[in-house]
Amino acid sequence: MGFFGSLINALPGAVTQGLLWGVMAIGVYITFRILDVADLTVDGSLATGGACCVMLIRSGVNPWLALLCAFAVGMLAGLCTGMLHTRCGIPAILSGILTQLALYSVNLRIMQGKANQPVGVDKYPLLVSQRFVREMGLRNPILLAAILLVILIGFLYWFFGTERGCSLRATGANPNMARAQGINTRSNTVLGLMLSNGLVAASGALLAQYQGSSDVNMGRGAIVIGLAAVIIGEVLFSKVFRNFALKLTAVVIGAVLYYIVLQIVLQLGLNTNDLKLLTAVIVAVFLAIPYWKDKVFRKKQGGGKTHA
Amino acid sequence: MLELKELCKTFHPGTVNAKTALNHLSLTLEDGDFVTVIGGNGAGKSTLLNAIAGVFPVDSGSIVLDGEDMTDLPEHKRAALLGRVFQDPQMGTAPTMQIDENLALAARRGQRRGLKWGVTRAEREKYRTLLADLGLGLEDRMSTKVGLLSGGQRQALTLLMATLKKPKLLLLDEHTAALDPKTAMKVLETSQRIVERDGLTTLMITHNMKDAIAYGNRLIMMDAGTVVLDVKGEEKQQLTVPDLIRRFSAASGKDEANDKLLLS
Numbered sequence: 001m002g003f004f005g006s007l008i009n010a011l012p013g014a015v016t017q018g019l020l021w022g023v024m025a026i027g028v029y030i031t032f033r034i035l036d037v038a039d040l041t042v043d044g045s046l047a048t049g050g051a052c053c054v055m056l057i058r059s060g061v062n063p064w065l066a067l068l069c070a071f072a073v074g075m076l077a078g079l080c081t082g083m084l085h086t087r088c089g090i091p092a093i094l095s096g097i098l099t100q101l102a103l104y105s106v107n108l109r110i111m112q113g114k115a116n117q118p119v120g121v122d123k124y125p126l127l128v129s130q131r132f133v134r135e136m137g138l139r140n141p142i143l144l145a146a147i148l149l150v151i152l153i154g155f156l157y158w159f160f161g162t163e164r165g166c167s168l169r170a171t172g173a174n175p176n177m178a179r180a181q182g183i184n185t186r187s188n189t190v191l192g193l194m195l196s197n198g199l200v201a202a203s204g205a206l207l208a209q210y211q212g213s214s215d216v217n218m219g220r221g222a223i224v225i226g227l228a229a230v231i232i233g234e235v236l237f238s239k240v241f242r243n244f245a246l247k248l249t250a251v252v253i254g255a256v257l258y259y260i261v262l263q264i265v266l267q268l269g270l271n272t273n274d275l276k277l278l279t280a281v282i283v284a285v286f287l288a289i290p291y292w293k294d295k296v297f298r299k300k301q302g303g304g305k306t307h308a
Numbered sequence: 309m310l311e312l313k314e315l316c317k318t319f320h321p322g323t324v325n326a327k328t329a330l331n332h333l334s335l336t337l338e339d340g341d342f343v344t345v346i347g348g349n350g351a352g353k354s355t356l357l358n359a360i361a362g363v364f365p366v367d368s369g370s371i372v373l374d375g376e377d378m379t380d381l382p383e384h385k386r387a388a389l390l391g392r393v394f395q396d397p398q399m400g401t402a403p404t405m406q407i408d409e410n411l412a413l414a415a416r417r418g419q420r421r422g423l424k425w426g427v428t429r430a431e432r433e434k435y436r437t438l439l440a441d442l443g444l445g446l447e448d449r450m451s452t453k454v455g456l457l458s459g460g461q462r463q464a465l466t467l468l469m470a471t472l473k474k475p476k477l478l479l480l481d482e483h484t485a486a487l488d489p490k491t492a493m494k495v496l497e498t499s500q501r502i503v504e505r506d507g508l509t510t511l512m513i514t515h516n517m518k519d520a521i522a523y524g525n526r527l528i529m530m531d532a533g534t535v536v537l538d539v540k541g542e543e544k545q546q547l548t549v550p551d552l553i554r555r556f557s558a559a560s561g562k563d564e565a566n567d568k569l570l571l572s
Contacts, residue, residue, distance in 0.1 A: 159423075163416055166405075166426035170413050173402035180361070180400070181469070182387035182417040 014263040018256030019145035025255045027199035028226030035172040035192040040096035042200045044103030045077040046219035049201025050208030051110040054119045074201020075194040082190030116215040126209045157245040229255035231286040310337040315369035329355035331533035342510045344520040347530035362386040388418025391470030393483040400466030403455030414469035460491035480512040531560040
């Protein structure tokens with residue numbers, strides 16, 4: 001099998017992973033783009049979602065219910081970060097790091113002291129599984145992931161159009177203005193963090209089912225992957241997609257593209273160990289581009305402003 | 309009615325940078341008073357407005373508006389009674405949201421924000437009329453992101469937002485200082501028109517002595533965190549700029565009137 005043959009063979013897996021990570025990336029979009037907070041809780045809450053879901057399914061709970069529980073537990077993690085930030089005056093980034101660190105222990109507790117716990121598709125009625133990724137039919141994880149994403153994006157489109165949703169957007173866009181218009185920016189920040197981490201944990205729950213196990217390290221670097229998805233989506237589609245629902249769709253496409261590109265570079269012979277380095281460099285470059293653009297633009301415009 | 313009693317505020321207390329911004333300031337505004345506030349840099353004008361708005365807590369004293377003691381209320385709760393326009397045009401609006409969305413946020417000031425639509429079709433029509441009144445052509449650009457507007461357009465919009473729900477007190481913090489003279493004039497005139505139409509109780513800070521005399525029914529001058537001059541009614545109408553400078557020197561005990569005061 002040639003390069004393209006094996007790539008096409010690996011494509012369904014990459015697409016599914018991209019879609020499932022898309023749920024997570026939407027969570028990152030809510031904090032990073034809407035609330036204007038870089039929330040590092042997600043590295044922990046992704047694994048928490050996976051751990052919760054797997055342990056519940058193993059003890060015989062319905063996978064849908066387990067997914068819902070993972071969402072709720074993720075919201076608790078967000079609540080924790082939110083409280084540290086808004087009630088204890090700890091900077092948002094540090095609050096997230098603290099929660100993330102604490103979650104590592106919590107996750108081990110949830111998984112009864114083990115670093116990973118398997119959940120087999122033969123024994124349990126999992127929602128998504130790697131095994132059926134190339135199968136045509138209802139069991140194919142791409143179908144379910146796509147349906148879940150459509151529902152999720154529809155829900156968020158509605159929510160951010162409501163009075164409460166608008167107030168959340170205002171909180172991120174200009175907190176001074178929000179408070180002057182009677183918006184409680186603290187409680188909105190907490191709400192946004194909860195919603196975001198709920199989604200991240202749900203993504204973790206789906207990913208754990210997909211790969212057939214939960215792992216205490218599955219969230220390592222998740223924030224960077226989420227950001228990569230957000231940024232790829234924006235770079236490619238920001239000119240075309242102006243509607244909010246389309247912007248969220250762009251984030252999901254960003255996640256899918258990320259995994260497809262990943263698959264390609266792996267097949268080109270990149271060492272798996274170097275992946276995180278590559279991801280970090282790509283995200284750093286794309287985050288820096290707007291700053292560089294601004295600098296060059298200003299130099300061309302003014303030139304004489306450097307003395308200030 | 310606004311009653312400020314013995315307000316004190318010191319920034320960075322106990323350090324070498326300690327700065328007393330409000331020093332036992334007392335002031336009572338009657339309903340419908342349009343008060344212009346002047347004073348040199350560091351006189352405490354902006355601190356006064358921010359203290360009323362609840363941006364920070366005061367060290368001592370009380371703030372009572374319309375019979376409600378607001379001294380210990382957080383900023384977002386006080387907002388129900390207040391309309392605010394800031395010096396910086398960036399401060400008063402959400403740049404990534406549309407014009408109509410910004411107005412809708414302001415229309416719900418002081419209300420619980422639930423899961424009803426954030427902007428309804430009916431209110432959009434209302435906003436169109438109100439925006440047309442500003443005469444800036446914004447009524448045809450309601451779904452434009454506010455970040456794309458000019459400073460003057462933003463200030464006019466912020467003013468509209470501040471008065472959309474009739475506030476018990478309107479706080480204008482040098483809201484035309486960052487604008488070019490022509491735009492500043494237009495925004496100032498719009499402010500006056502709205503204040504008069506709705507009979508709003510207003511505190512307006514300005515650096516421009518002519519404006520301070522021309523607008524409003526009462527003028528106060530601040531120095532070192534307290535009110536040193538309070539002129540109203542007939543007496544205010546007959547004020548001239550040289551008068552004001554003379555009285556400022558007498559009241560503050562400083563020979564030279566503040567440069568900043570003279571310049572404008």
